[in-house]
Structures are given as C-alpha cells and as structure tokens.
Amino acid sequence: MELIGRGRDADVYALTAGRVLRRYRSGGPAEAEARLMAYLAGTGFPVPHVYDANDTDQVLERLEGPTMLTALRRRPWRVAAYGRVLARLHDRLHAVPAPEFLPPSPASGSGDRVLHLDLHPDNVVLTPRGPYLIDWRNAAAGDPACDVAMTVCILRGVELSPPEALGTRILLRALLRTTHTDATPGYTHALPARLSDPNLTPEEARRLRRALGG
Structure with missing residues (x-):
C-alpha cells in the first residue's frame, strides 16, 4: 500500500x-x-x-482536494476567507446535538453539542463539494465555546515564521469575528486540556502559555 x-x-x-x-x-x-x-x-x-x-x-x-493548510501556503492572501470557513464549520457542527454514545471530555465543559476539539486547517479538506472535516479522534459532547477555544489554543502553540504568525492571527481574528460562539468561557477548559496533551512539545506549551497566559 x-x-x-x-x-x-x-x-x-x-x-x-x-x-x-x-x-x-x-x-x-x-x-x-x-x-x-x-x-x-x-x-x-x-x-x-x-x-x-x-x-x-x-x-x-478518499477526498479530492488540498487541506486548508496546503491551500493557505499556496494562497496566503485568502487567509481571512479561510478563517471564515473555519467559523462556519464550527457553527454547523455545533448545531448538531450530541448522540447518547458520544462521551464528554475534560476539554469540553458542560453542554450537549458535538465538538471536534481538533478543528484546524490541516484537518479541513477543500473538495469541489466544499470543505470536509476529518480526524475525529478527540470528538466529545460539550460546550461549543470549548471547541472554538481549542482551535485558538492549537494554532497559537504552533511554531511559525513571522509571516505565518501574522497569517495565523488574521485567520483567528476572522474565525472569532464570524462564529456565532463566544470562545471566551471556553478557555477555562480548553487551555489546561491542551497543555496536558502528551503530544504537545515543551516548546509548543511554552508558546501557548506566553500567548494565552496559561
């Protein structure tokens, strides 16, 4: 294979x-x-x-099309538009009631919506039919604010060049301005959950704490 x-x-x-x-x-x-x-x-x-x-x-x-991350690297001038795509995916997902079989997570807070908890540009595939969301390993039931906050935590911890860091700030600004969810209360759960992720490197944790005050 x-x-x-x-x-x-x-x-x-x-x-x-x-x-x-x-x-x-x-x-x-x-x-x-x-x-x-x-x-x-x-x-x-x-x-x-x-x-x-x-x-x-x-x-x-098999989904045909680039990930949003690949598309951003090819067309960085579309970064705000892609931030709005992330916002719409969050809003569409959070309109879905969590099924009974989906457990809650420490990162999800209280709530009854489906959360992805790993919704970032490398998990969005831009197909001719529209954006598709992949990699549901971390999904849980909970409060939509935690899902949006987790996206911010993930992206603010990534090591980036100065132009990429600026692009990420623009992406997140567009996301937070477009989504119907106020992420602020979600950081209470999302930030410690992200910092406790065993896949997080010490450098990623340091950047995240510096960016969000964790």
Whole structure:
C-alpha cells in the first residue's frame, strides 16, 4: 500500500480508487470515530464516508482536494476567507446535538453539542463539494465555546515564521469575528486540556502559555 499521509497517531494509505485506509499506529478509537462520522453524515455535516472500521483501522472515502493548510501556503492572501470557513464549520457542527454514545471530555465543559476539539486547517479538506472535516479522534459532547477555544489554543502553540504568525492571527481574528460562539468561557477548559496533551512539545506549551497566559 502507498503511504499518502502521516499524522501524530495514524497513517493513511491509498487503497482502490476513491478509498483510503486510516490506521492507528498504537491502537485507537477507530470504531467509535466511524460511528460518529456515520451519525454526522446523517445530519448532512461534511465528513468522509466510512466503508468499514475495526479497532485500529478505518476504510474511508478518499477526498479530492488540498487541506486548508496546503491551500493557505499556496494562497496566503485568502487567509481571512479561510478563517471564515473555519467559523462556519464550527457553527454547523455545533448545531448538531450530541448522540447518547458520544462521551464528554475534560476539554469540553458542560453542554450537549458535538465538538471536534481538533478543528484546524490541516484537518479541513477543500473538495469541489466544499470543505470536509476529518480526524475525529478527540470528538466529545460539550460546550461549543470549548471547541472554538481549542482551535485558538492549537494554532497559537504552533511554531511559525513571522509571516505565518501574522497569517495565523488574521485567520483567528476572522474565525472569532464570524462564529456565532463566544470562545471566551471556553478557555477555562480548553487551555489546561491542551497543555496536558502528551503530544504537545515543551516548546509548543511554552508558546501557548506566553500567548494565552496559561
């Protein structure tokens, strides 16, 4: 199989035309993710179609198009527009009631909406049908403010060149101005949850604390 993507927890391989295999390297909630994606697809939210899943693997629809991160690097002048796309994805997702099988998370606060909790440009694929949201490992039920705040926490901790840092500030400003959710109360849960993430490097944690006062 051809390796076509590699994340912190999982690898993605090309299968037959139109399908990919997403495999967790050390085990993961593949079946739980697949169940949630099927639920979201039933509400009309843009997620890849799930063909099969077990404890570690998912066979998914292959989405055609770049990630938003790739598109930003190609067309940085569209950064504010992409921030508004992130806002609309948050708002669409937070209109969806959490199913009974979706557990709450320490990062999610109280609430009954579906939260992604990893909604950033590298998890958005810009297809001809519109943006699709991928990688649902961290999803939980909770307060939408925590989801928007987590996006801010993720992006403010990333190491960037000065032009990229400016672009990120513009992206986040557009996101926060466009979304219907006030992120402010969400930092109470999102910031400590992000700082406790074992995948976070010490340098990322330092930048995040400096940016948000954690």
